[in-house]
Amino acid sequence: MAKARARTGGWSAIWHLLGLVAPGVIWIVVFLVAPAAYLMTIAFMTNGSYGLPEMPLTLAAFKQLAGYGFLGWSPANLYVVGRTLAQTVLATAAVILIAYPVAFYISRAPARLRPLMLLLVVVPSWTNQVIRAIGWMNILAPGTPMADLAAALGFISPHLGLYPSQFAVALGLVYNFLPFMVLPLYAVFERLDTAQIDAARDLGAGTWDAFRHGVLPQTLPGLAAGTVLVAIPAFGMYVIPELLGGGKNLMLGSLVARQFAAASNWPFGAAAALIMIVATLVGLMVLRRLGRRLGGDSGVML
Amino acid sequence: MSQSRSPAATEAGRDNAPRADTAISLRGLHQAFGPDAVALDGVDLDIPAGSFFTLLGPSGCGKTSLLRVIAGLDSPDAGTLSIGGRDVTRTAAHKRNVNTVFQSYALFGHLDVAANIGFGLRMQGHDRATIKKRVAETAAFIQIDNLLGRRIDQLSGGQRQRVALARALVNEPDVLLLDEPLSALDAGLRATLQLELLRIQRRLGMTFVFVTHDQDEAMVMSDTVAVLNQGRIEQVGAPAALYERPANPFVARFMGHSNLFAIRAQDAEGLTADFGRLAGDFRPGSHVLLRPEVMHIRPADAPAAGGQGPNVIRAQVRERLYRGSRMEYTVAAGETTLVAVDDNRGQGMYDIGAEVALAVEQSGVVTLDG
Incomplete structure (x- = not known):
């Protein structure tokens, strides 16, 4: 009897478990696995005469992505990938450099001021991305004080303006993603064990070593989380490069979008999107390695 | 209790440098973190070299503030501090030959036990071979040589305590500061480590400045105890003097007297x-x-x-x-x-x-x- 009860208990436990995980599984299958599989299939299909993917399966899209076209090989697409990578790395680094001291400062501020300060960091992201990008256009456009200042200092030719440019794209990315770095960093700074800084100083560490051993390892989980939150969306960013780059400096996100819209080359777009996913996964693995190298063995794992 | 000490030289290869009679001398130390937060209110104190000296007081009495001033982690608003006869009031922590065992141990989680112990030597720029040798010696002395390859999160509380102690001792400081190092341990382990700390202090002949709020612990371990209250020193003396002849009602109550x-x-x-x-x-x-x-x-x-x-x-x-x-x-x-x-x-x-x-x-x- 005990056995029977155990078995019915087992079955009900299994149903219970299925009931619990089913919504999540269905959600992921419908909205992630299925579209990804569809995308992957398209990437290996032939681009039809009317812009729709057709059979047979080929590697044509990937060849085109690598630069082989009607006119022979061209590095244009590789430039796009390289430019996007460089822009992502640069923007993420700038975001870290700004967010790290900001998060530290907020974490040391009087407790009653901290929510307000965090709110000030987050509030801009409640406005639509497009509107904020257009705002930057108005700040950076030719003839604005900012542009005139940059021209006067000799950074740009007169009358050119800071927008559209690679600089404007980078600025837009940094501005857009700052909160996503500040928040996880604030979380780790808030529970920073300052005794470790004292210990490092007590043991003869100067400022750099006290930071390197007393602070940095403790903040690695926040840095890793922030980097994932910033770098991955920045890599696939469409709106900001499109608006602030003025369409001059094509980025991967725009390249993909164009294939599905104006250029009507779905297999090519899907192939580019696949490359983006692969690059993201590689980036995550590098980040994980780096976290281990720097020594945050527990908690840095993603 | 015998006041004599074994020579400082031990199997750990410490040199037997002559020591002045007074290891630490504090004069008129003041420190405040605000008008209502006076941590030290005119502290004069001479800590004899080679002694086990305890700062005893309730929480918030200023004992940890005093320890941090001696370590150089905080600087006093007024007053002077000399260690080994040298005025170090304005000397940065990393340039003082003083090491601390922190209450929370403050071990570096990203380094293993050996790297934690060797941290101070590494900061002083010793070569790898020297660091390895001295870490091994100190670990053997503290009896944690079997833990050297472990990560910090694999250690028990008592083991962490020993690693923190070894990390400070390996630098052969003039003075070792201990900030309630046993307060996080259970009673049995605490008693064991009390005796062990005492044994280590006796063998090294090093000046230990120990902070605690536990008068039993202070009495068991100390050569001299200074009782602090609200940033002031109430009484300095041997444990027996404090217990049998307390100077004032505060000391009497703090030593556990109810009559x-x-x-x-x-x-x-x-x-x-x-x-x-x-x-x-x-x-x-x-x-x-x-x-x-x-x-x-x-x-x-x-x-x-x-x-x-x-x-x-x-x-x-x-x-x-x-x-x-x-x-x-x-x-x-x-x-x-x-x-x-x-x-x-x-x-x-x-x-x-x-x-x-x-x-x-x-x-x-x-x-x-x-």
């Missing part, structure tokens, strides 16, 4: 307090302390001891606690209550309500000021 009474009237013939009158020519003071050990409890109808005879306080038993080796009574006398203890020699316990007499030894009555 402390304000003196109502005093003259050359004796003194009067809430419990009654004691005859004798006592030093004038504001309070009188009756240590339970110098009061002998006996039945009220027992004949008084012959000769000059001690003072006798008539009392009635109100509460009794059986403590194994001794019995503890709360007795009512005059307008107040006293605590009296009786060694357990199998004589049984007095009943609640029993009339008793407390024979007070003249030499055990202490009058205090303040």
Whole structure:
């Protein structure tokens, strides 16, 4: 009897478990696995005469992505990938450099001021991305004080303006993603064990070593989380490069979008999107390695 | 307790440098973190070299602030601090030959045990071979050589404590500061490590400055104890002096005394307090302390001891606690209550309500000021 009860208990436990995980599984299958599989299939299909993917399966899209076209090989697409990578790395680094001291400062501020300060960091992201990008256009456009200042200092030719440019794209990315770095960093700074800084100083560490051993390892989980939150969306960013780059400096996100819209080359777009996913996964693995190298063995794992 | 020390040179290869008699000298140290947060209020203190010196006080009394000033982690608002005869008031922490064992241990989670212990040597720029050798020596001395390859999160509390100790000792500091290093450990481990710390201090002959709020721990371990209260030093002395001759009511209460009474009237013939009158020519003071050990409890109808005879306080038993080796009574006398203890020699316990007499030894009555 005990056995029977155990078995019915087992079955009900299994149903219970299925009931619990089913919504999540269905959600992921419908909205992630299925579209990804569809995308992957398209990437290996032939681009039809009317812009729709057709059979047979080929590697044509990937060849085109690598630069082989009607006119022979061209590095244009590789430039796009390289430019996007460089822009992502640069923007993420700038975001870290700004967010790290900001998060530290907020974490040391009087407790009653901290929510307000965090709110000030987050509030801009409640406005639509497009509107904020257009705002930057108005700040950076030719003839604005900012542009005139940059021209006067000799950074740009007169009358050119800071927008559209690679600089404007980078600025837009940094501005857009700052909160996503500040928040996880604030979380780790808030529970920073300052005794470790004292210990490092007590043991003869100067400022750099006290930071390197007393602070940095403790903040690695926040840095890793922030980097994932910033770098991955920045890599696939469409709106900001499109608006602030003025369409001059094509980025991967725009390249993909164009294939599905104006250029009507779905297999090519899907192939580019696949490359983006692969690059993201590689980036995550590098980040994980780096976290281990720097020594945050527990908690840095993603 | 013997004051002699074994030479500083040990199997760990420490050089036996001559030491000045005073390791640390503090003069007029003031520190405040705001108008209502005075941590140190004019601290003058001389810490003898090679001694186990304890800063004792309740939480918030300034003992940890004082330790941080000695370590160089905080700088005082006023006053001077010299270590080994050299004024280091404005010397940065990393340039002082002083190391600390922190209350939370503050071990580096990203380094293994060996790298944690070797951290100070690495910061001083020693080469790998030297670091490895000295880490191994110190680890052997503290008996944690089997842990060297472990990560910090694989260690128990007691092991972390030892690693923190080794990390400080490996640098051969002039002074080792210990900030309540045993407070996070359970009672049994605590007792073991108390003895071990004492043994290490005796063997190295190093000056240990130990912070604690536990007067038992302070008494067991220290050569000298300084009692702090609200940023001031109340009394400095050997544990026996503090316990038997506390300078003021605060020290008396902090050392665990409960029989402390304000003196109502005093003259050359004796003194009067809430419990009654004691005859004798006592030093004038504001309070009188009756240590339970110098009061002998006996039945009220027992004949008084012959000769000059001690003072006798008539009392009635109100509460009794059986403590194994001794019995503890709360007795009512005059307008107040006293605590009296009786060694357990199998004589049984007095009943609640029993009339008793407390024979007070003249030499055990202490009058205090303040």
